[in-house]
Amino acid sequence: MQTSAPDDHDDLREALRALCAEFPAEYHRRHGAEDSYPEEFITALTDAGWLAAMIPEEYGGSGLGLTEASIVMEEINRSGGNAGHCHGQMYNMGTLLRHGSDEQKRRYLPKIATGELRLQSMAVTEPTTGTDTTKLKTTAVKKGDRYVVNGQKVWISRIQHSDLMILLARTTPLSEVKRKSEGLSIFLVELDQAIGKGMDVKPIPNMVGHETNELFFDDLELPSETLIGEEGKGFRYILDGLNAERTLIAAECIGDGYWFIDKATAYAKEREVFGRPIGQNQGVQFPLARAYAGVEAANLMRFEACRRFDAMQHCGAQANMAKMLAAEASWEAANACLQTFGGFGFAEEYDVERKFRETRLYQVAPISTNLILSYIAEHILGMPRSF
């Protein structure tokens, strides 16, 4: 299928497609049905260096930008897989690279590059405060050369398949800071030093086969070297990670969108009803053509967000808009694809129902559409603050 994406990265795409082709639809279907982690696939991606794309060469990575990282995510989803199993490493990387100390980079990056360590988890969301991140209640209180963490997180993904986790917690009480975004800090937690030693993990069975969990902190002690950057500035640091995350999610949705349209057009050309292919009916063609146009348009915003992130320019607006447009476009493509398949779309063996569920997530996580709209309204259009 032709797309308007720039062809500068076709060499990367081709190599990725060759790797992904070794993991056919049945593979992802099996892991989807069992809710199990596609360990072999993630290992193959790691061994071929793809999950270290953004790590600088001096630490054993390829020193590429978010643009290339997003292509990795896109191709995984476009091949029928689910990048949700490994995208954490890419968006966390932005935070560690831009705000981690040299010591932290030296200690972790080379091992992440070889795959010896995985940095797949980021703990932000909490059960009682949800999207209202700055009100989060998990605290980290400094005691000597340690921080003591108490609180609770929810929906924290890939913990059981990660070695490291970035944790956002409040280090100065909300009542003592001028702005609510101050007084939050981020920590790089070594999970084997935390689980069972003040941090408990409870898996959440869910609709999309994500390995995602509730976390409970009860006097978890973190050495002060685990603090990333300066105390109290964590919210600002994590925003870089969030912009990367939103752009990567946009790319995954783009990959999904193309997958749905590819699948649906192939089926529409082949399936004959009333003595002709269903794809000969404009009633079948138009929803797919519209969905394609939507995915293509969203893809342009995704590349613009990537370009700005890589050029160290402000990209909050573009990253958010790319995520919203791409998630809506992939959903429209999913819906059109399911409709095109008719009853067969509901059978597991066509993979449509699985991808349909998986792509739906991205209108809610990592940030819901309403919150993006309120961001645009308030910060770009200058309308009064609504909450």
Added chain:
Amino acid sequence: MKVLVPVKRVIDYNVKVRVKADNTGVDLANVKMSMNPFDEIAVEEAIRLKEAGKAEEIVAVSIGVKQAQETLRTALAMGADRAILIEAADDVGTDIEPLAVAKLLKAVIDEEQPGLVLCGKQAIDNDMNATGQMLAALLGWSQATFASKLEIEDGSAKVTREVDGGLQVIKVKMPAIVSVDLRLNEPRYASLPNIMKAKKKPLDTKTPADYGVDVSPRLAVLKVEEPPARKAGVKVGSVAELVEKLKNEAGVI
């Protein structure tokens, strides 16, 4: 030992080939092109020889249009050390004939002096299966075609060949041309760090004139046609009907 691997840019094996409306050839506009799969196997074998300490350097050579650079970059990303592109055509539809390719390769080999040439047994676009053999004749070197196993010994190569009815094992004196078959190995896919390294590896660009070779065609393609579409079958109701049809309609029994 230096190993030379010629690689050809061909229509991707996954593409559904369409014949041009004027029957002069195959439609290559906006079509995905890739390295000839047999050449990928040859590159892989060369890399394995290098990894086993039996080869020091791998030189990939491609003859064709400028875009064959991408094919060479793929070979470099897999593990070839350097590449030579001989730009012999401007139009992606132009196919350089085996004899011209063999003459150009001979000229490169005269300069490079490799101990072994590993090439695909044929290119999947025109299925000529001729270049390796012609090259061996021009050089006066030993040749072993359709290799499914290759063992380099002192001054010779032991090659298992896939022939009709079985496997034939022969020993050839080096330097030699070995053309490879499907079951020799499974080529690796390029890793990201190797793709990045390949961008910095040397790639020389030449023209046929640099080697004094005339590449003008000696064959004329008269017509290219799609194979006739397969006719729908029929369902027979009974064994008796089947036998009747085989006898009277098909005339085979």
